[in-house]
Amino acid sequence: MTVAGITSVQKEGRVFRPPKGFQKRAHIKSMVTYEKMYRQAYRNPGGFWAKAAKELVWFKPWSKALVWNAPDAKWFVGGKLNVSYNCLDRHLSTWRRNKAAIVWEGEPGDQRTLTYQQLYHEVIRFACVLKSLGVKPGDRVAIYLPMIPEAAIAMLACARIGAPHSVVFGGFSAQALKDRILDAGATCVITSDGGYRRGGIVPLKVNVDESLKGVSIVRHVLVVRRTGTPVSMAPGRDVWLHERIVELAARGKFSCRAEELDSEHPLFILYTSGTTGKPKGIYHSTGGYLTQVSLTCKWIFDLKDEDTFWCTADIGWVTGHSYVVYGPLANGATTFMYEGAPNHPGPDRFWDMIDRHRINIFYTAPTAIRAFIKWGDDHPKKHDLSSLRLLGTVGEPINPEAWMWYHRVIGGGRCPIVDTWWQTETGAILISPLPGATPTKPGSATRPFPGIVPDVVHKDGTVCKPNEGGYLVLKRPWPGMLRGIWGDPERYKKQYYGDFDGIYFTGDGARRDKDGYYWVMGRVDDVINVAGHRLGTAEIESALVLHESVAESAVVGRPDDLKGSAIVAFVTLKGGQTATPELKDQLKAHVGKEIGSIAKPDDIRFTDALPKTRSGKIMRRLLRELATQGEVRGDTTTLEDFSVLEKLRSEEE
Ligand code: WTA
Numbered sequence: 241m242t243v244a245g246i247t248s249v250q251k252e253g254r255v256f257r258p259p260k261g262f263q264k265r266a267h268i269k270s271m272v273t274y275e276k277m278y279r280q281a282y283r284n285p286g287g288f289w290a291k292a293a294k295e296l297v298w299f300k301p302w303s304k305a306l307v308w309n310a311p312d313a314k315w316f317v318g319g320k321l322n323v324s325y326n327c328l329d330r331h332l333s334t335w336r337r338n339k340a341a342i343v344w345e346g347e348p349g350d351q352r353t354l355t356y357q358q359l360y361h362e363v364i365r366f367a368c369v370l371k372s373l374g375v376k377p378g379d380r381v382a383i384y385l386p387m388i389p390e391a392a393i394a395m396l397a398c399a400r401i402g403a404p405h406s407v408v409f410g411g412f413s414a415q416a417l418k419d420r421i422l423d424a425g426a427t428c429v430i431t432s433d434g435g436y437r438r439g440g441i442v443p444l445k446v447n448v449d450e451s452l453k454g455v456s457i458v459r460h461v462l463v464v465r466r467t468g469t470p471v472s473m474a475p476g477r478d479v480w481l482h483e484r485i486v487e488l489a490a491r492g493k494f495s496c497r498a499e500e501l502d503s504e505h506p507l508f509i510l511y512t513s514g515t516t517g518k519p520k521g522i523y524h525s526t527g528g529y530l531t532q533v534s535l536t537c538k539w540i541f542d543l544k545d546e547d548t549f550w551c552t553a554d555i556g557w558v559t560g561h562s563y564v565v566y567g568p569l570a571n572g573a574t575t576f577m578y579e580g581a582p583n584h585p586g587p588d589r590f591w592d593m594i595d596r597h598r599i600n601i602f603y604t605a606p607t608a609i610r611a612f613i614k615w616g617d618d619h620p621k622k623h624d625l626s627s628l629r630l631l632g633t634v635g636e637p638i639n640p641e642a643w644m645w646y647h648r649v650i651g652g653g654r655c656p657i658v659d660t661w662w663q664t665e666t667g668a669i670l671i672s673p674l675p676g677a678t679p680t681k682p683g684s685a686t687r688p689f690p691g692i693v694p695d696v697v698h699k700d701g702t703v704c705k706p707n708e709g710g711y712l713v714l715k716r717p718w719p720g721m722l723r724g725i726w727g728d729p730e731r732y733k734k735q736y737y738g739d740f741d742g743i744y745f746t747g748d749g750a751r752r753d754k755d756g757y758y759w760v761m762g763r764v765d766d767v768i769n770v771a772g773h774r775l776g777t778a779e780i781e782s783a784l785v786l787h788e789s790v791a792e793s794a795v796v797g798r799p800d801d802l803k804g805s806a807i808v809a810f811v812t813l814k815g816g817q818t819a820t821p822e823l824k825d826q827l828k829a830h831v832g833k834e835i836g837s838i839a840k841p842d843d844i845r846f847t848d849a850l851p852k853t854r855s856g857k858i859m860r861r862l863l864r865e866l867a868t869q870g871e872v873r874g875d876t877t878t879l880e881d882f883s884v885l886e887k888l889r890s891e892e893e
Contacts, residue, residue, distance in 0.1 A: 252640050256647070257679045258656050262629065266542050266676020274677045274690070281690035288691045289315070289719050292535040293527065296321060296570070297330050299500040302527070306717065311737040311744070312724075313717035314504055315528030322498035323507055323530050324367075324400035327569035328360040329498060336545075340574045343548065344389050345593060347436035347580025352389055356572070359393070366390075366397035367496040369484045373460040375428050377402030377499055380509065382426040382458075383555075384408045384417055384444055386435020387579045390464045390481070391555045392565045394430045399507060402499040403428075404523065406509040409556025410435055410442055412836040414450035416519075420511050421451060421458060423521055424726060428460045434467035438581040445471040503527030509726050510558055512664040513767055513776035514735065521726030522664050528719030530570060532668040536689060537567030540658055540672050541601050542630055550576040550594070551603040551632075557773075558664040559634055562720075563603060567668075582608060588619035595623040602650070603632035603660075605772035609642045610802050617649050625650060630675055632658040635772040636804045637762055643682035661685035661760050663746065664774070665736070667720030670694065671758050684757045692718055696752045701740050704751070712750040712760060713743045766860065768797035768805045773838045775807070777860065780841065783834035784809060787827060789817040794850050794858045795841070798867040808867040809841040810850060819846035843867075849884045 263269055268277075281288035286305035293302070293316055302319030331337065341359040344352045354362065375381060381403050385391040391407075398405040406424045408417050421429065431448045434441040445463060449472065452458055461478045463471065473480070488494065505526045511519040537543055541563075549568050553559035568575035576597060582590050590612075594602060612620070631651050633643075638659055647657055656675040662668060670692045671685040678686050688694050696710040697703055704710035721744075725732040739745045749764040762769060766777045777795040784793040791814045797805035811827065813819060824844045832840045851859045862885065865872045872885060 252681055252683050254640070255679050255681055256656070258676050259654055262542075262654075262656060263676045265544075266674075267539050268542075268674040268677045271677050271679075274674055274687070277690040278688070282693065285691050285716060289528075289531060293319075293531040293719075295534065296326050296527075296530060298527075302503060308717050310717075310742040311733055313528075313721060315525065315717075315719045316503040316531070319503040319527055320500045321503065321527055321530070322400065322402075322501055323526055323566065323570075324363060324396045325498035326530060326534075327396060327399075327566065328356060328363060331356045331572045332360060334572070336572045339545075339572070340548075341569060342389050342392060342575055342577055343597060344577045345579065345597075346388070347439075347578075347584055354389055359389075359396075359569075361494075362389070362393045363396045363400060364496045365485055365488075365494050366393050366481070367400045368488055368494050369462065369479075369481060370397055370401060370403065370428065371496065372484060372488060373428055373462065373479065375401060375403050377501070377505075379403045379428070380406055380424045380426040382406050382408055382417070382421050382424065382429045384410060384412075384429060384431045384448060385464065385555075386410050386432060386437070386442065386444065386466060387554055387577055388432070388435065388464070388466055389577065390432070390466075392569075392575075392577070395508075395555070395561070395565055396569075399526075400496060400498050402501050402505060404506040404508050406511070406521070407556055407561070408511070409554055409836070410444060411554075411556070411838055413833050414447040415834050416836055417447060418451035418455065419519070420521070421455060423511070423519075424509050425457060427457055428462065429458055430462045430464070432464040432466040433471045434469040436467065436580050438584050441467050441469055443469070445469075449474075501526050504723065506723065508561065510561065510664055512558075513774050513779055516776070516778050519776070519779065520728075520731070520735075522722045523724055523726050524667050524720070525723050528721070529667050530566060532718065532720035533562045533567045534570040536669045536672075537563060537573075538571050539674055540660060540669055540689070541603070541632065542675050543568070543571050543573050543601070545572065547600040548574045548576055548597060548627075549601045549603075550578075550597075550599045552578070552582075552590070552605070552608065553603075553634075558662075558667070559603075562668055582611070583615070586619070587612075587615040588622055591620045591623040591625060594625055594628065598627040600627055601630045601632070602628055603634065605635040606633055606638040606642055607636065607772040607802065607804055609633065609638070609646050612650075613642060613645050614802060620649055625652060628652070628655050630658065631655045632660055634660045634662070634669075636769045637760055638683060640682035647682075656680065659683070659685045661758065665722040666714075666718070667722065668718075670714070670718065671760070681757060684753075684759050686757050688758070692716070694758065695743075696750050696758075697740065701743070706754045707751050709749060709751045709761065711739075711764065712746045712748040712758070713740055714746065715743050768807070770797070770805050770807060770838060771803040775835075775839055779835060780807060780809065780831060780839050783831045783839070784811060784827060786834060787830045789813055789823065790827070792850060794860055794863055796860050796864040796867050798843070798864070800842075806842040807839070808843045808845065808863075810845050810847050810863055812847055812849060847884075848887055851884045
């Protein structure tokens with residue numbers, strides 16, 4: 241862990257107050273209200289969250305809001321509920337029955353709208369199909385789908401029958417999918433014949449077939465027809481969704497009661513990168529997760545019944561889980577989903593859709609914003625973006641200039657921006673403005689949500705002074721927090737509660753200014769953020785050494801204007817191997833195959849040796865400096881062999 245560079249971050253003095261018109265209609269209208277709620281929640285966190293939980297429908301009330309034995313939390317103990325019931329059934333007895341739940345657009349331009357009633361019907365049928373395949377409460381189901389309505393339907397169907405889902409991003413390779421299927425012990429995989437991306441077709445079913453070679457635990461693969469691409473169907477194992485629906489329909493009416501699940505029942509597992517080569521299966525609960533996702537979605541996005549909310553994240557990431565599917569639907573809102581790339585058929589695709597669908601709230605990542613800036617202002621300017629009233633960002637620190645562009649060009653100077661800080665592990669947003677209340681400062685995620693108690697501390701746990709850089713920690717449990725790492729309780733303890741006693745360490749560096757605003761600087765561990773995707777350097781290293789010609793590798797991030805971080809891999813070759821440009825290309829392709837295209841190194845540097853400490857640890861910090869500044873300025877006293885640095889320098893391209 242290192243906090244080098246954190247204190248040097250620029251001072252940003254601009255402050256933007258919520259526009260009066262926005263404020264007047266907002267759920268939370270003033271800082272006085274926020275401060276009061278924050279104080280109340282600080283004094284009585286159980287009471288604050290219990291009030292939010294009461295907005296949901298419970299089959300059985302809980303007896304205690306929180307039981308906390310650090311690092312294990314239980315929220316709404318003894319309560320029983322169902323997430324799919326809360327996202328669907330309860331809206332059917334209201335006027336929302338015929339309101340659009342999902343408005344969807346495919347990359348080729350095809351469209352679908354599902355009302356709450358229709359979505360409910362689809363989920364029931366899907367859940368019946370899963371049951372017919374033998375899926376039972378507690379069984380894990382892997383979902384490997386493009387951004388089509390069936391992705392949300394599949395998640396809700398799993399939630400309905402109490403089968404934790406493990407969504408794997410469609411951009412991940414067959415190998416990455418296999419690792420995740422095995423780790424979660426999934427017995428069923430849901431996929432499609434393909435999905436549209438940048439004018440081409442992603443061969444999802446082919447990847448699934450590849451991933452299941454030698455895997456015996458998966459009993460069934462359920463295939464959704466999307467592209468019409470011919471695929472091979474393994475007899476007895478593979479089932480077309482539409483065919484099974486016809487078969488079941490012939491047997492009678494579809495009906496599927498929502499399982500009454502314990503508040504702590506695992507809703508989903510989602511793999512994310514950590515500091516070791518093995519991705520972590522973060523798992524989340526039912527009651528606590530839905531409570532926090534639902535309330536943060538309502539207040540932070542100031543969600544109203546008449547809004548169309550577009551969170552651009554793929555459901556393969558936590559943002560897609562919490563703010564494409566569960567948060568908006570729990571609130572009875574209209575969520576917009578888009579299948580494809582932001583620049584297909586042209587760089588104005590997003591603005592065209594915002595214009596045509598009259599999107600009101602738009603939530604995306606800084607890396608996307610930087611790409612839009614690069615593509616030029618003409619593209620958004622061609623379209624009428626006046627429907628927008630609120631903008632959001634997530635996934636990495638946003639540089640103030642990108643924030644200003646977003647505010648000016650996309651928001652027309654009238655939309656507040658919510659810069660939301662959170663993680664796969666936190667389940668829901670923890671630090672963010674409340675748009676009708678909080679004055680914003682470009683680049684700051686501002687203040688913690690009521691009930692959340694972050695701090696910035698030194699390595700020894702003492703609190704940092706205002707503006708002093710340190711480690712971002714969370715001092716209290718929160719309802720949406722992860723309940724553990726699937727199959728590895730020790731790793732959970734060590735990873736998150738091993739550095740500070742009873743306190744959660746986020747892995748991020750931050751500073752807090754004199755107004756109590758948080759400025760998150762990014763990861764201080766071996767996790768890098770590439771185009772908004774979270775990757776472990778160790779994961780990429782593990783993939784590289786799987787290649788027959790690689791002896792050892794060290795991967796670091798280098799700041800990149802567009803992607804946040806670019807991936808630089810230092811590679812030593814096995815004896816007899818020659819460093820050639822062709823081999824670099826081969827290695828990049830190899831990483832693409834092992835993990836997915838998002839993890840392909842931007843730069844591969846061959847070297848005779850890697851800088852190591854006397855205890856044999858690779859000194860990534862030196863490599864980072866080398867990759868970033870072209871030289872090493874920091875402390876090298878623990879370096880074992882100084883000639884390595886000389887060689888690395890001379891090998892630079
Ligand atoms: C980073 C995404 C600065 C941070 C929801 C965190 C951010 C990691 C912000 C989690 C933000 C997320 N400002 N940094 N507003 N939001 N991050 O698990 O480094 O994919 O630890 O969850 O993204 O990434 P993850």
